[in-house]
Amino acid sequence: MSLSNLTLVWKIGSRFTEASLADILEEAGSTEQESKGEYEKRIWKVNGLTVKLYESSLVVQGKIGSNTLSLLEKTNRIRGLSLDSKNQAKLRALKPISQNALLCDDCGEPFYLVESSISGLDVSFTNQCGHTNPMRSPYSMCVNRILVDVNVLRSKNLSRLVELGFFKGSEFLIPSYLMRCADKYLSGSKRTFSAELENLRKHERQGTISIYNFEDNFEIPKTREDYEVNEDRDLLEIAKITNSIIITSDINFKDQAILAQRPVIYLDPETVSNVKVLHDTRVPNSARAP
Numbered sequence: 001m002s003l004s005n006l007t008l009v010w011k012i013g014s015r016f017t018e019a020s021l022a023d024i025l026e027e028a029g030s031t032e033q034e035s036k037g038e039y040e041k042r043i044w045k046v047n048g049l050t051v052k053l054y055e056s057s058l059v060v061q062g063k064i065g066s067n068t069l070s071l072l073e074k075t076n077r078i079r080g081l082s083l084d085s086k087n088q089a090k091l092r093a094l095k096p097i098s099q100n101a102l103l104c105d106d107c108g109e110p111f112y113l114v115e116s117s118i119s120g121l122d123v124s125f126t127n128q129c130g131h132t133n134p135m136r137s138p139y140s141m142c143v144n145r146i147l148v149d150v151n152v153l154r155s156k157n158l159s160r161l162v163e164l165g166f167f168k169g170s171e172f173l174i175p176s177y178l179m180r181c182a183d184k185y186l187s188g189s190k191r192t193f194s195a196e197l198e199n200l201r202k203h204e205r206q207g208t209i210s211i212y213n214f215e216d217n218f219e220i221p222k223t224r225e226d227y228e229v230n231e232d233r234d235l236l237e238i239a240k241i242t243n244s245i246i247i248t249s250d251i252n253f254k255d256q257a258i259l260a261q262r263p264v265i266y267l268d269p270e271t272v273s274n275v276k277v278l279h280d281t282r283v284p285n286s287a288r289a290p
Contacts, residue, residue, distance in 0.1 A: 016080025
């Protein structure tokens with residue numbers, strides 16, 4: 001994880017104790033500093049962070065790296081501390097999104113484990129983050145995987161949208177079926193596909209997105225006609241297998257995806273026509289593969 005400046009603010013509730021915070025900070029090797037502000041109760045320095053305790057809030061500021069994420073997560077689990085939605089989003093942004101992880105309704109944290117226990121004459125369920133789970137549908141899950149349709153690659157609009165600030169943290173799935181069919185039946189677009197994939201890889205190297213080259217076992221249709229007839233059906237099946245959202249600018253494929261109850265992001269004709277102009281206006285010095 002790259003270093004970045006961050007400020008997190010927890011609200012302090014009635015169940016909070018200074019000792020619980022001090023224990024976690026001591027374990028992390030913190031050094032307590034002299035309080036200088038009128039309203040500052042205590043101050044610690046630890047791993048590039050400054051931790052300030054006030055009467056009704058706890059403020060953490062500084063450089064956030066992978067070695068401090070564990071400390072922040074432990075702090076977030078202290079009883080009596082709570083983050084509002086804005087600060088929850090900041091904490092979540094520090095961690096890579098986990099495909100198919102559950103999401104806690106109380107703190108928004110992704111997790112993989114719910115444990116049961118007997119409490120008196122009742123059963124209780126607790127999320128990995130420590131919050132009680134009522135175990136009632138619907139269950140919120142992380143899905144950050146997006147299957148890219150061939151028309152979106154051909155237009156080069158996906159990398160432009162990424163540069164405009166969309167799809168941060170997304171994982172773009174590129175099926176080998178799609179690329180093998182493109183090699184055989186869309187050879188005139190091969191250079192365009194390669195350029196767009198290089199644009200996306202640049203953003204992957206910067207940590208903005210990730211790319212999943214999915215090796216499937218789908219057979220390439222024997223003729224171009226068969227490919228055009230079966231492409232949408234095959235991509236829908238791959239989306240189902242990989243639990244992916246689909247992104248397409250094909251209205252017929254969009255309708256098929258909806259009928260199959262598969263989530264879809266549809267780039268309408270007006271968007272497709274204007275993204276390049278918007279991109280070139282707002283990101284004029286972008287270094288893109290031609």
